[in-house]
Amino acid sequence: xxxxxxxxxxxxxxxxxxxxxxxxxxxxxxxxxxxxxxxxxxxxxxxxxxxxxxxxxxxxxxxxxxxxxxxxxxxxxxxxxxxxxxxxxxxxxxxxxxxxxxxxxxxxxxxxxxxxxxxxxxxxxxxxxxxxxxxxxxxxxxxxxxxxxxxxxxxxxxxxxxxxxxxxxxxxxxxxxxxxxxxxx
Numbered sequence: 031x032x033x034x035x036x037x038x039x040x041x042x043x044x045x046x047x048x049x050x051x052x053x054x055x056x057x058x059x060x061x062x063x064x065x066x067x068x069x070x071x072x073x074x075x076x077x078x079x080x081x082x083x084x085x086x087x088x089x090x091x092x093x094x095x096x097x098x099x100x101x102x103x104x105x106x107x108x109x110x111x112x113x114x115x116x117x118x119x120x121x122x123x124x125x126x127x128x129x130x131x132x133x134x135x136x137x138x139x140x141x142x143x144x145x146x147x148x149x150x151x152x153x154x155x156x157x158x159x160x161x162x163x164x165x166x167x168x169x170x171x172x173x174x175x176x177x178x179x180x181x182x183x184x185x186x187x188x189x190x191x192x193x194x195x196x197x198x199x200x201x202x203x204x205x206x207x208x209x210x211x212x213x214x215x
Contacts, residue, residue: 068164069186070166072187075159075172078159079155085155088117091116093214095215108145108154109145111146112145116140119135119138120135128211134170135206137161140157140160154183155176157175166186174186
């Protein structure tokens, strides 16, 4: 018995032993990821995509028809150019670059779109964050847009009201409201 364990009162020692046993029982089984935290503000979501899980570490959305740098012509809502990327959670949901039929992205998935000016400078950071049970979610996602310096352009408090109409068109509902799949080669 370690010196730490010997110094514990008997009641604490029993709890310590039970905890140690409980933790050791699951060593051979894979653990599930930690639960996703609920985002409750624009600042919290901006912090997530710039500090906690910075968008610079995301991977480009697969097989989009665009330039070698992953730049595409913009959509009706985001002009003139865009670059779309995914965090590891979202990327892990794909099979051969596509979302499997009748499936959805898992909690914590982030689809990140940089809206670029014609000169290539970032003008808006658009974020879709999968957080289904969040009271701020629209169609299971938090929707927000930020200016590059961090100011909020479109708030999560809007519950995607200005976003979900377009994302509900065409193949959007079939692809968990991610329309970038429609632009794959």
